[in-house]
Amino acid sequence: MGQVLVLGLINAGIYAVFALGVVLVYRGTGVLTFAQGEIGTLGLYVAYVLVTEQHLPWLVGAAGALLVTTALGAAFELLLVRRMVAADPVSTAVLTVGLGLTILACEFFFFGASPRVLDPPFLAASFTVAGVVVTPTQVAALVVALALGFGLQAVLRRTDFGLGILAASQDAAAVRLVGIPLSRITLVLWSGGAFLAGLAALLVEPTVGTVTPGYASELFVVGLAAAVIGGLTSLPGAVVGGVVLGIAESAASRYLSDANIPGLRYVTVFAVLLAVLLYRALAPELRRRLAPAPAGATA
Amino acid sequence: MTSAAVRPLRLQVGRLPVPWTVVALLLAAVVPPLAGGTALLSDTHALVLAKGAGFAMAALSLNLLMGYAGQISLGQFAFVGIGAFVTGMVTGVEDLRLPWLVGVLAAAAAGGLLAFLVGLPALRLRGLYLAVVTISVAYVCWQGLFRIESIGGGSAGKVIPRPYVGSSSFSSNADFLALALVALVVVWAVDAQVTRTRIGRAFRAVKADEQVAASFGIDVAATKLLAFTLAGAMAGVGGAVYGTAYGTVTGDTFDYATSLLLVVIVVVGGLGSRAGVVIAAFFTVLLPDLLVALFGSGIRGLDLVLNGVLLMLTVAFNPEGMAGAVRHSRELRRQRRGGEPPLPPTRPHLPDLGRPAGMPAPRKTRPGTAVLEARGVSVRFGGLQAVDGASLRVDRGTIVGLMGPNGAGKTTLFNALSGALTPDSGTVHFLGEDVSALPPHARAARGMGRTFQLIGLAKDQSVYENLLIAQHLAAPYGVLAALTSLGSRGWEKQVRERADHTLDGLGFGRFRNTPVGRLSHGQQRIVEIGCALVTSPELLMLDEPSAGMSPAAAEDLAATLLDIRDQLGRTVLLIEHNVPLVLGTADELYVMDTGRVIADGEPGEVVTRPEVVTAYLGQAVTA
Numbered sequence: 001m002g003q004v005l006v007l008g009l010i011n012a013g014i015y016a017v018f019a020l021g022v023v024l025v026y027r028g029t030g031v032l033t034f035a036q037g038e039i040g041t042l043g044l045y046v047a048y049v050l051v052t053e054q055h056l057p058w059l060v061g062a063a064g065a066l067l068v069t070t071a072l073g074a075a076f077e078l079l080l081v082r083r084m085v086a087a088d089p090v091s092t093a094v095l096t097v098g099l100g101l102t103i104l105a106c107e108f109f110f111f112g113a114s115p116r117v118l119d120p121p122f123l124a125a126s127f128t129v130a131g132v133v134v135t136p137t138q139v140a141a142l143v144v145a146l147a148l149g150f151g152l153q154a155v156l157r158r159t160d161f162g163l164g165i166l167a168a169s170q171d172a173a174a175v176r177l178v179g180i181p182l183s184r185i186t187l188v189l190w191s192g193g194a195f196l197a198g199l200a201a202l203l204v205e206p207t208v209g210t211v212t213p214g215y216a217s218e219l220f221v222v223g224l225a226a227a228v229i230g231g232l233t234s235l236p237g238a239v240v241g242g243v244v245l246g247i248a249e250s251a252a253s254r255y256l257s258d259a260n261i262p263g264l265r266y267v268t269v270f271a272v273l274l275a276v277l278l279y280r281a282l283a284p285e286l287r288r289r290l291a292p293a294p295a296g297a298t299a
Numbered sequence: 300m301t302s303a304a305v306r307p308l309r310l311q312v313g314r315l316p317v318p319w320t321v322v323a324l325l326l327a328a329v330v331p332p333l334a335g336g337t338a339l340l341s342d343t344h345a346l347v348l349a350k351g352a353g354f355a356m357a358a359l360s361l362n363l364l365m366g367y368a369g370q371i372s373l374g375q376f377a378f379v380g381i382g383a384f385v386t387g388m389v390t391g392v393e394d395l396r397l398p399w400l401v402g403v404l405a406a407a408a409a410g411g412l413l414a415f416l417v418g419l420p421a422l423r424l425r426g427l428y429l430a431v432v433t434i435s436v437a438y439v440c441w442q443g444l445f446r447i448e449s450i451g452g453g454s455a456g457k458v459i460p461r462p463y464v465g466s467s468s469f470s471s472n473a474d475f476l477a478l479a480l481v482a483l484v485v486v487w488a489v490d491a492q493v494t495r496t497r498i499g500r501a502f503r504a505v506k507a508d509e510q511v512a513a514s515f516g517i518d519v520a521a522t523k524l525l526a527f528t529l530a531g532a533m534a535g536v537g538g539a540v541y542g543t544a545y546g547t548v549t550g551d552t553f554d555y556a557t558s559l560l561l562v563v564i565v566v567v568g569g570l571g572s573r574a575g576v577v578i579a580a581f582f583t584v585l586l587p588d589l590l591v592a593l594f595g596s597g598i599r600g601l602d603l604v605l606n607g608v609l610l611m612l613t614v615a616f617n618p619e620g621m622a623g624a625v626r627h628s629r630e631l632r633r634q635r636r637g638g639e640p641p642l643p644p645t646r647p648h649l650p651d652l653g654r655p656a657g658m659p660a661p662r663k664t665r666p667g668t669a670v671l672e673a674r675g676v677s678v679r680f681g682g683l684q685a686v687d688g689a690s691l692r693v694d695r696g697t698i699v700g701l702m703g704p705n706g707a708g709k710t711t712l713f714n715a716l717s718g719a720l721t722p723d724s725g726t727v728h729f730l731g732e733d734v735s736a737l738p739p740h741a742r743a744a745r746g747m748g749r750t751f752q753l754i755g756l757a758k759d760q761s762v763y764e765n766l767l768i769a770q771h772l773a774a775p776y777g778v779l780a781a782l783t784s785l786g787s788r789g790w791e792k793q794v795r796e797r798a799d800h801t802l803d804g805l806g807f808g809r810f811r812n813t814p815v816g817r818l819s820h821g822q823q824r825i826v827e828i829g830c831a832l833v834t835s836p837e838l839l840m841l842d843e844p845s846a847g848m849s850p851a852a853a854e855d856l857a858a859t860l861l862d863i864r865d866q867l868g869r870t871v872l873l874i875e876h877n878v879p880l881v882l883g884t885a886d887e888l889y890v891m892d893t894g895r896v897i898a899d900g901e902p903g904e905v906v907t908r909p910e911v912v913t914a915y916l917g918q919a920v921t922a
Contacts, residue, residue, distance in 0.1 A: 032427045034373065034434070080615045090371070093427060094566060095614045097373065101559045102607030109600040214556070221438050228431050263443025270435040274420050277432070281423035284721065 002130035004254050008247030010134065011222075013141030014204045016242025018223025019230060020148050021196030023238045026227070027156075028165045028189040030089040035076075035096040037220025038103035039194050040201030043069040044211040045111060047202065048118045058121035066198045073194025077187050100217070107213035120206030141203040148196070149239035156235070165189065221266065222249075225273045248272050345472035346544060347584060352479035353379070353541025355580035356486045358564040359573060360533035363490060365562075366571035367499060368526035369506030370422070371430040374437030375561050378531045380553030381413055381440065382406035382538020384450050387457040387548070399462030403482070403539040410535025411528045418527040423520050425509065429527065437555045445550030456549040459542045472544075479540045486533055487573060489782060493529065496781035496791070497767075497774045502526050504768045507757035510719055514755055515830070516743035516772035525778065556603070563610040569622025579621065649859070650804040651867050652797050654835050655773035657790060661746040661837045662730040669728070670695050670838050670870045671716065671747075676725030677894075678711050685711040686722070687894035693838065698864050698871040700885035700902060702878075704915055707891040709874045710752055713842055716872075717749050718742045730837065744772050748836030750827045752843050752874075758816035762807055762826050765815055766798035769830035773797070797833055805829045820847040824856070832863070838870045839863065845877045853880055860884045878906065890914065 018036055025033045043065035051061035076099055081092055126135045156162035164180040176182050200223065201216040208215075226245050230237025245268075252268040261267060361375045386402035388394045413436075421432040445451040452458065461469045462478065469475040493499050501522045504512035509519045542548045560583065568579030586602040613620055619627075654660060671693040678686040686708040693699045703709050715722040718739035726735045734742050749755070756765050774790035781787055802808055805825055815823055824844055831839055844860075845853040857880050863869050864884075875881045881888060881902060888902035892914040898905050905911060 032430065034430070080611055084615045085618055090369075090427065091614055091618060093430065094371070094562065095611055097559055097562055098607055098610030098614060100607075101556065101563065101610065102604060104556055104559075105600070105603035105607050109604055217555070218438070218442075221434055224431055225435060228428065232426075261443065262446035263439060263441075265442075266435060266438040267443050270432075270439045273432060273435055274417075277424060277428060278420035281420055 003132055004250045005247065006130045006132045006134065007254075008250035009142055009243065010132075010138045010207075010246070011249060012243040012246030013138070013143070013145040014200055014219055014242075015223045015226045015245055016145035016149060016239040017141065017196055017200035017203060018220050019226035019238035019242050020145070020152065020235060021193040021200070022224055022227040023230065023232060023235055024152065024196065025189050025193040027233050027235075028169050029092075029186055030169060031081075031092040031096070032089070032232075033096040033193060034093065034224075035100035035103070036193065036197040036200075036223065037217030038100040038107075038214070039069050039072060039197040040216030040220065041107060041211065041214060042072065042103050043198035044118065044201050044205055044216065045107060045116070047205070048116045048211055052116065052118055058119075061118075062121075062202050065202055066195060069198030070191045070195040073191040073197075074187060076194070077190035081186070081190065082183070104214050104217070111211075111213065113213060115210035115212045117210050118205060120209060135206060137203055137206040141200075144199070144203065145239055145242060149236050153235040161185075161188075222269050225269045228273065229276050245269055245272060342472045345476045347588065348581070349472060349476040349479040349544040350541055351581040351584035352476070352483045353537045353539075353544055354564075354584050355483055355577045356537030356540060357534050358561055358568070358576045358580040359486060359490055360530040360537060361561045362565045362568075362571065362573065362576045363493075363502075363533065364526055364530040365565055366569075366576070367494060367502040367506065368523060369502075370523055370526060371427060371562075372433040372527070372530065372558075373430050373562065374433035374435070374440070374555070374558050375530070375534055376553050376555075376558040377433075377437045377440035378410040378414060378534035379538035379541060380445055380548075380550070382410050382535030383459065383542025383545075383548050383553070384445065384452075384457055384538075385409040385535070386539040386542055387452070387459040388450070390460055390462070391458055392460060393458075399460075399539075399543070402459075403536055406535040406539040407532040408535070410538065411532030414531025414534075415524065415528045418524045422523040422527060429523075433558075434555070437558050441550055441554050445553060451550045452547075454549070456547040457542075458547050459545070461543060461546070475544060479544060482536065482540050483577070486536055487577070490533070490573060492784055493781055496784075496787055497771055497776070497794075498522075498525065498778065498781045500764070500768045501771055503760060503764075504757050504771070507759060508755070510739075511751060511755040511757065512768075513719065513739035514717065514743055514749050514751070515769050516740045516834075517768075518738070518740045560603070560606060563606045566618075567609050567613050567620050569620030569624075572620070572622030575620055575622030575625075648804050648806070649829070649832060649862060649867060650800050652800060652833070652835055655770065655797065656793060657773045657775045658744070658834060662732055664731045668731045669693060670730060671872065672728045673712070673716060674726050674728075676712060676715050676722045676727065678708070678715055678720065678722050684894050686715065688725070689891065689894070689896050690725075691889050691896060691899070693870060693872050694887075695870055696864065696868060697886040698860060698873060698884050700881040700888040701872065701874045701891065702876070702881060702888060702906075703891035706893075707914075708894040709891055710842055712891070713749070713840060713874060717747060717840060743836075746837035747840065748831040748834065748838065749840035750824075750831050750842055750844060752846065754815075754820075754823045754827055756815045756823060756827055756830065759814055761812045761814055762818070763798055763802060763811045765826060765830050766801055766833055767794060769833045770794045770797060773834050801829050801833050821849065821852045824848065825859075828859070832867070832869070835867075836869070838872065840872045842874045843876065844873070845875060845880050853877055856880065857883045882906070 021036050022033060025031055046068045047061035047065040050056045050064045051058055080095060084091060084095070120135070120137065126133050128134065156166055164175065165185055167180065168175045168182055168185050172182060200219070204219060205211070222245050223242065226241030227238050228241070229244060230239070230241035249265050249268050252264055256264065357375060357379045360378070361372060364370050364372055383406070385406045389397050389402040389405045390399050417432060417436055418429065421428045461475055463469065469478055501512065501517045504515060504517055505519055505522050512522070513519050545552065564579045564583050565576055569575035583606065586605070587599065590598050590602055617624060669692045674690045675688045676686055676690070677684070677688050689708070689712050701709050714720045716727055718734070718737055718741070726733060728734065729742065729745055729747060732745070734745065757768060760768065774787070774794045776787045776790050802811060807826065810818060815826060818826065828841070828844065845856050848856060860871060860873070861884060863871060873881070873885065885902045888899065888905045889896055890898040890905060890911050897914060898908050898911050
């Protein structure tokens with residue numbers, strides 16, 4: 001039980017950071033982004049080039065990775081999102097699909113399909129919790145996720161810039177009229193989302209030690225589901241979604257290990273996701289059935 | 300100058316009887332075997348093209364979903380995989396050894412069934428949930444399902460034998476290519492057939508605007524589910540062909556990236572354009588070899604990069620894709636030849652078409668029963684009490700006005716009456732029946748017609764097409780009839796006749812094939828009223844019909860409203876700001892302010908009441 005919890009929380013942080021990027025962009029622009037996973041993988045390849053090929057310190061590689069991913073998010077917003085002919089959220093979502101596919105294709109083209117080794121930063125410093133070996137980056141992932149989930153929420157609610165973001169998602173035209181710089185808001189959101197994607201990938205990488213094309217997308221699938229489970233607009237919700245899926249996954253692999261189900265991670269995520277959506281679709285109906293006599297209907 | 304210029308466009312959605320692409324595909328299917336197979340095409344090229352045919356079917360399936368119904372699947376290639384593996388399980392030497400055709404049908408059934416099960420929870424909610432769920436499906440299939448030994452055949456892969464008829468088999472690639480292209484033509488034909496029917500129209504209506512579609516009686520959730528299920532079945536057939544072309548497939552044949560490639564094909568080819576999508580599919584399959592042939596093998600893999608970039612550029616700068624570009628250049632050419640001069644339509648003279656045969660007769664009520672009666676309706680949006688215990692009554696054969704300053708809650712009340720939103724409390728009775736718990740499409744079926752403040756029409760569709768969409772309930776044939784065109788012809792004839800009559804009555808004959816979005820605002824209003832009336836509803840609910848009209852047009856509108864009441868004998872509930880229009884037409888007037896009904900009665904008297912004047916003009920400053 002304790003083991004399931006610890007293993008679940010280790011992954012939960014990673015999923016949550018991916019989910020936070022999705023929610024951040026969605027909350028401010030109404031666009032669901034599908035490129036987060038590949039942006040993250042790209043960051044890892046940048047770190048690989050700097051650390052493994054150029055023999056620079058790990059932290060320099062990490063900084064480079066975050067710099068490149070953030071810049072990519074900004075460039076994407078400036079060069080494409082901003083200039084779209086039909087700028088509806090669905091078209092922009094398809095645009096992010098294009099970005100993800102382009103990056104994935106570039107990874108294959110420049111680095112090939114075979115895994116590249118990127119050594120973890122603090123190899124020796126692992127410790128044991130409830131019989132599970134835990135590394136510092138795994139702890140860091142959870143801490144970062146929690147801090148970001150609640151910290152970003154506070155920024156949104158408490159600062160003028162954050163309130164501008166919230167207002168922009170309600171009525172972009174009105175926001176522009178009262179003088180809030182909308183273009184700066186969207187630029188920050190897209191670069192921030194890309195930064196979080198890079199961060200999530202960097203946090204999981206030391207656990208695995210290698211990079212392959214499409215690697216972070218496999219985690220992003222779970223992060224995206226976590227964002228949806230958390231309600232898509234709530235930053236703490238995204239963290240909760242990550243925790244739910246992380247624990248569900250570790251529980252499934254603990255108790256269903258004999259069944260030998262391939263792709264168990266995705267099967268679990270898929271099952272939880274469908275259950276949540278089904279519940280949400282049926283909730284209004286259930287509430288009506290379960291509610292006592294409708295109040296105020298006797299006018 | 301002449302009307303000969305008004306030729307239907309080939310690449311537009313849903314109006315191509317036998318386009319050249321089908322002819323070309325059929326020729327391509329027939330010629331190689333006749334010419335001795337490998338004589339014309341090398342074996343390798345035939346194989347690539349056969350895979351292309353499977354790919355094209357998969358792309359058509361996604362086009363049906365994205366281009367017609369406006370839903371996104373990012374895991375469509377998983378359904379292709381399901382089709383391939385099921386075909387292998389049905390036809391395989393070590394499995395059931397059934398004929399290939401049975402395998403194809405089983406592939407269609409499996410793809411459709413999976414889509415149905417996945418879509419059931421995902422499509423009840425509005426938004427991009429299907430996209431999220433289908434990504435999971437892609438990973439579950441690729442990393443999970445297809446790695447199960449009995450389905451995917453393990454690391455060796457699943458063998459899918461080529462079909463045979465008697466002694467002749469399709470083992471040569473050129474022969475199988477012919478079969479693959481025939482399958483593609485069949486899928487194309489079914490696709491084309493569906494788009495011509497009420498089901499295809501429902502897809503397009505849902506894509507244009509879900510709320511508007513529901514007001515025409517279209518069950519939005521069921522329509523989206525049907526689109527996804529049909530797309531799953533089509534992808535299954537594509538998988539049967541794709542897998543049989545390969546001969547042996549593994550789970551990695553159906554990875555996530557290829558699902559994204561299908562999105563590229565559909566968007567770049569042009570959403571909703573079969574021809575564009577099929578051409579793009581073949582091009583995509585041929586591209587890798589083409590690049591290698593041109594630039595050498597160092598370039599291998601660059602095709603996927605190009606595809607990704609192409610998708611981004613298309614979405615950002617040319618959202619209508621290849622087909623859109625072709626269409627625009629044709630329209631430009633036609634305009635240069637001197638297109639149709641727009642004529643101002645005459646005042647509409649609406650024909651009384653009667654209740655269509657396909658719709659249930661409106662409920663019989665006792666004399667004195669109101670057509671519509673709302674009691675104590677309240678709607679709350681977060682912290683805002685938009686409608687607060689509003690009650691109103693609309694009697695048969697009257698025009699009832701609903702006025703109130705901006706934000707008074709008129710449209711919210713309208714939405715609660717038509718079912719577009721569920722009130723927190725209160726009841727709505729229509730023709731004596733409690734419809735409070737019914738969704739909007741069910742209320743439309745009972746004889747409620749409505750228009751919208753921001754024009755409730757599918758703007759990208761023609762006037763005529765909108766009149767057909769509006770008659771969704773008047774042609775109640777099922778999916779099977781739509782797929783095969785059996786049993787749907789009679790209904791379609793009736794629906795088209797009614798549309799033609801209405802078109803003439805409105806005086807909009809010249810604009811028959813004009814997309815609604817290109818008409819003036821006032822013209823769109825008239826078309827919208829025509830669409831609301833084409834099924835002869837008992838009650839017509841109009842949300843600010845004169846908004847954006849010139850004073851002269853508003854006067855015409857007043858006359859039309861009186862016609863609707865006196866000539867057609869309909870009942871009208873009318874939201875309006877135009878006081879002369881309301882005073883000139885309404886038999887009774889309700890006034891709302893801050894969510895409550897503050898006055899009702901004879902219109903001329905109501906507008907002079909102090910509380911009404913205050914609501915509109917504010918409190919008098921003098922004490």
